Amino acid sequence: MGGLDWALLGCYFALLVVIGVQTSRKIKSSDDFAVAGNRIIWPVFFGSFAAAFLGGGASIGNAGATFRDGYVYMFAFSAFAVQTVLIGIFVAPRLKRYLGAHTVGDVMEHHYGRASRLVTGLLSLGLCAGILGAQALAVGTVVNATVGLPIVPSIVVGMAVVVAYSTFGGAWAVIQTDMVQFVFLGVFLPVTLLLALGDVGGPTRLVEALPEAHLSLGGTWSLAAFASLFVAFLLGEVLVPPYAQRTFSATDARAARKGFVLTGFFAAAFFFITATIGLTALVLFPGIEPDQALTTVVMKLVPAGIVGLVVAALLSVVMSTASSYLNSIAVIFVKDIYQPFVKPDLGARERLWWERALSLVVGVAATLFAISAPSIVDALLYAYAMWAPTIVIPLLAAVLFGSRSRAAALSSIGAGVVVTVLWIWLYQEQTGVDGLVVGAGANLVVFALVALFTRNRIGAGVRPAVEEA
Incomplete structure (x- = not known):
């Protein structure tokens, strides 16, 4: 990257930290830290939810798996978009009936008792830690491929920024930074696809250069393998804690419904873009590792002066999801485990202190998990097995x-x-x-x-x- 690219990337990181520090002044209570005071209107809900929803699996993971297996993986992965639309129509508006709820554990206790809150809290922690680890691995992959740091320091550097603004500003900072990141991913990844298609020679040339199986509905997969992965993705993130938490932050049921449905349609388009970038990488750089497909296209094909912005877009995709899960872990531990079962008389100020401290501790733990995970998609599937x-x-x-x-x-x-x-x-x-x-x-x-x-x-x-x- 050139000097201008480094300057733009540095400005992006600085902006995230500034948002976190400034937003910390708005955090007066645990409601502000956990659900942003329940004041998120639907356009903000859509933008921030889309940014949180589309993480390392939807970008780097989807491009890499499509590089390896073809569009069949994207078709299976699109179960996420289907699930999000269905949840938006039938379920999300109903969650707004639970006044004062912050977590899935609140809903489970309302229906099934205190034991279900504890079990839900523990499983939620495992799920969120696993997905956060996958995002940390994706952050490291982007930094490693673009800046050239070894993978372990790359994970540490990227996660340090996420932990900083999440710990300072809670849900308010997460939602505001998500809106910035939504703009980056909505603009610069489509631009990257257009540049890659131009280098390949256009869509027709791309189709001609690819193996036939990479373009077919079933690829080389068996029907059982496709159905298994489709169902895994369909169920894996149904109302996971950050999405439920984001729903509780909406102003009303209408805002929650619109945010989910629009995110589902936006996600389907986004999956196609990142998958197709993966296929252009297969044609242009066939010898690379699959998880390097997206970052290789960016570094090799995007002109100097724009690279910094596209790298920021890649990081924004991953960091927005990471910050959402980091915030949820802190809220879940305090609301579903520590306060009801360890210290029922926990005061508001102490509760807020615990949530901020846990954001820091869990960020470190997720970084360690990321260092040991074999791949982004594997880390996601491990985590989903705790929830679905x-x-x-x-x-x-x-x-x-x-x-x-x-x-x-x-x-x-x-x-x-x-x-x-x-x-x-x-x-x-x-x-x-x-x-x-x-x-x-x-x-x-x-x-x-x-x-x-x-x-x-x-x-x-x-x-x-x-x-x-």
């Missing part, structure tokens, strides 16, 4: 149908954990079917059966944690 086979079905049953069967919720979570672990250990490699899918099926069956047989005792002993409007 455990919390998704009881949560949807609660929000959509008002279920209050505590026995069904807890037994289905346990069944999901056991079946997922055993399948991954014994059968996943042999069958090619992801343990997440089998575990989610077991979770659904057990929940339905136990809810049916305990229907006369539903709600016994449950005490609402939040008021339902």
Whole structure:
């Protein structure tokens, strides 16, 4: 990169830190830190949610996997967009009924009791830490490929900025920086695709140069492998803590619905852009590692003076997601575990201190996880296995149908954990079917059966944690 590129990239990092420091003055309470005071209108909700939703998996991971397998991976990955639209239409508006809620644990306790809050909190922490680790790995990949630092220092440098502004400004800083990052990714990654297509010789030349399987619906995958990955992506991030938290921050149900639906359609277009960049990299630079596809195109093809902005766009995609998960981990620990089970009389100022301190500690832990993860997509799939086979079905049953069967919720979570672990250990490699899918099926069956047989005792002993409007 040239001097101008370095200056632009430096200005970008400085802007994020300044936003975090200035926003810290707005943080007067835990409500401000966790859900930005419930004052996010729908255009801001859409922009910030899209930036948080489209992380390292949607950019670097999608480009790399499409480089390796073709558009079939993008078709499977598009399950995220489908899920987001469906959640926006049917579920997100209903979450606004839970007045005062900050976390998924608030909703689960309202329907299933205190034990479900604790279990949800622990699983939420595992999920968020895993996804945060994947984003940290993606940050390191971008910095390594563009600046030339070794991968470990690259992860440390990139995550240091994320931790700084997230710790200072909480949800307010995360949402404001997400809006800046939304503009970067919405402008400069499409520009990168146009430049790459020009270097290949246009769309027609790209199609001619690619293996036929890379352009087909099924590629070289079996139907079972495609269906397994599609379902894994469909369920893997359903109402994960940062998305639920973002929903609670919206002004009303209408804002939540619009934000989710628009994000789903925007995501589908974004997936196509990053996947196609991956295919141009296959034609132009066939010998590179798949996870280097996107960054290689940027560094080799983007003109000097624009490289710094495009690198900032790549970093913005990843850092926006990382900051959202970092903020959620701090809020989850305090709201779902520490305050209800360790120190019920936790004061407002002390609670805010804990949330900020945890942002720092968890950022360090996620950095260590990223250093050991084999790839971005692998790290994501590891994390999803903690959520889809455990919390998704009881949560949807609660929000959509008002279920209050505590026995069904807890037994289905346990069944999901056991079946997922055993399948991954014994059968996943042999069958090619992801343990997440089998575990989610077991979770659904057990929940339905136990809810049916305990229907006369539903709600016994449950005490609402939040008021339902």
